[in-house]
Amino acid sequence: MAKSTTPNKAAAVRQRGVTMNDVAKHAGVSRTAVSFVLSNRENASISEETRTRINDAVQALGYRPNAGARALASQRSDWYGLVTEIVTAPFAVDIIKGAQDQAWLDRRFLLIAPSDQADAVGPNKGLEDAAIEKLLEQRVEGLLYAATFHRGVHVPQSANEVPTVLINCFDADGKLPSIVPDERAGGRVAVERLLQAGHTRIGIINLDPVIPAAVGRLEGAREALAVAGLELDPELVVSGYATADGGYEAACEILDRYPEKDRPTALFCLNDRMAMGAYDAIKERGLTIPGDIAVIGFDNQELIAAYLRPKLTTVALPFQKMGALGVQTLAALTAGQPIIADQQLVDCPLLERSSV
Amino acid sequence: MAKSTTPNKAAAVRQRGVTMNDVAKHAGVSRTAVSFVLSNRENASISEETRTRINDAVQALGYRPNAGARALASQRSDWYGLVTEIVTAPFAVDIIKGAQDQAWLDRRFLLIAPSDQADAVGPNKGLEDAAIEKLLEQRVEGLLYAATFHRGVHVPQSANEVPTVLINCFDADGKLPSIVPDERAGGRVAVERLLQAGHTRIGIINLDPVIPAAVGRLEGAREALAVAGLELDPELVVSGYATADGGYEAACEILDRYPEKDRPTALFCLNDRMAMGAYDAIKERGLTIPGDIAVIGFDNQELIAAYLRPKLTTVALPFQKMGALGVQTLAALTAGQPIIADQQLVDCPLLERSSV
């Protein structure tokens, strides 16, 4: 790679950007002609010859359009705002990635603003408002509001000024369209997988029973059992904190409660962190996975699921897909199309690894 | 493709568009006066009375400045571009968060562009270039280029047009300033901690020995041992793949190699994933942590370190701090200040948990 000896100088010279006017002069045409060519107008008539002359000039001068000026003149920015809690977020990054990729494909830009601030003491509601305010100042054409765990949220008032789509959460006021994981189908597929492997006595390590994830996943489990002619035994459902320790304790309780012959042969852990704790409880008792006890998780937290030994079979939350779908929905909304549905459910695929 | 079926409606939805002119009329002053008040010009003379009248008008009309127009007129955007690989990134999110928070404090905006694309087949170098190009079209005032693991990188040529700072990586061509973790000090502090706990026979589970992280951390370990009058025993250093399985195998090798009395009483795992595997190897042998064997990790991958049982004592990579420092450095550069140093090292703090 040939090093330019004075990159700084080059930068300093380039500081004053090349404008469309420069291109026009260089090509010996009007600025309008350049604009027409660059924006590929259909109805404008520019001869093939001047068209190439203009393109050559663009190339020669290294012209780069000024997105801000374009936005100002055309009254559209091609920007979407994404508001999310970054701090606690093992998941947020996946939503961002999904949205970002889709936005990129659609030639749109994503402005990401934090809805929480590390240094914020007290209610950070004000900061969230400020974030949205900032995004609106940038004249974003739409807003994505993402949560890191499935729940109902109240979206600040100012979000109403622009089309808004919720991701991994839903509007507690029931106004805005949202995109959430299909927890029920996920719970169903997890238990179906265990049934298919021959397990009929399945312990369930539950989350806090009131959150949407727990409700849906448990309901799905019940459905799967019902299809197999089984009933969900309330005694086999133990709730715990959504941590490895919580999972450990719940698993201990469920494993020690029964004599060996009645012991469940499989555990459905409603998230991977609890599965991590359950692994310890199982191993401590000299039992093997999946030989003695099969384990299935939920969430597909890569760092856990893919690195546990044996690797954890789990149901994935479709964050990337939700992010992408959010952008698509927003694109449809800003284009004036009617909303597809108040709430779109996205499938949670089963990821087979080695714990069943 | 999808043309807006109801353009009128879309226009109606479009932002209210109250401009400075509206504010001016409402307050009975000139637009210039409004501009002066809003930008808090020192040398301009506006009476306190009209100043409040203008502010009231702003409030009453719900005026929101147009950032794009402001950028166009003032020739500065208050935007920085952040280019990073989002896809594989358990870490990227922390860099983003650190940078984002700092940018927010400085009243600047971060435009995040992906340097890798999921759907990109073949060399994605072109996409990275395209991303930077897009950022430059937005007239970002500076560029942050972040990697998800410490390494040398080649930054695309176009990044030279604007001040650029590298985060968690360094310029292989040695031109651009960078911010990287102080791996050596991190390795030192880890081993010091083990020495302080009374361990003198310390096994080291190494990464691929050529990457900067491995080199630095091992060198730090050597220094710490030297200070204690000890030497690093090459036999106690085993390399493995940077995964839980790799850590498991390496730990097995090191634990089984010696009779009990010569067995190391502590393991320094050069990353947390390997520590996760080492845990399994230790537990399998009926040994306890930290009773029989102390373990210390590196990276502080929250999902692992905080949820392993016992929780893993580890050295943290200062991603957030690096992100913040990156923004600060960029701010200094764009303000025309001389660069502080070609390479800034950021401390890796020890996080005490329960495995030592």
Next chain:
DNA sequence: CGTTCCAAGTAACGCGCGTTACCAATCCAG
């Protein structure tokens, strides 16, 4: 009373671009 000076504000230009209206030349049909 004439001059100077200053507070308080305004008119007007330009940032880079999209867009509409308009113009000049050519090309046929009648």
Next chain:
DNA sequence: CTGGATTGGTAACGCGCGTTACTTGGAACG
């Protein structure tokens, strides 16, 4: 040869705002 329809462009306005130069009414000053 005239007139309408194309082809190939251009002039000029406006997007919302920052900024510079300029104006004005009145107070201070000599």
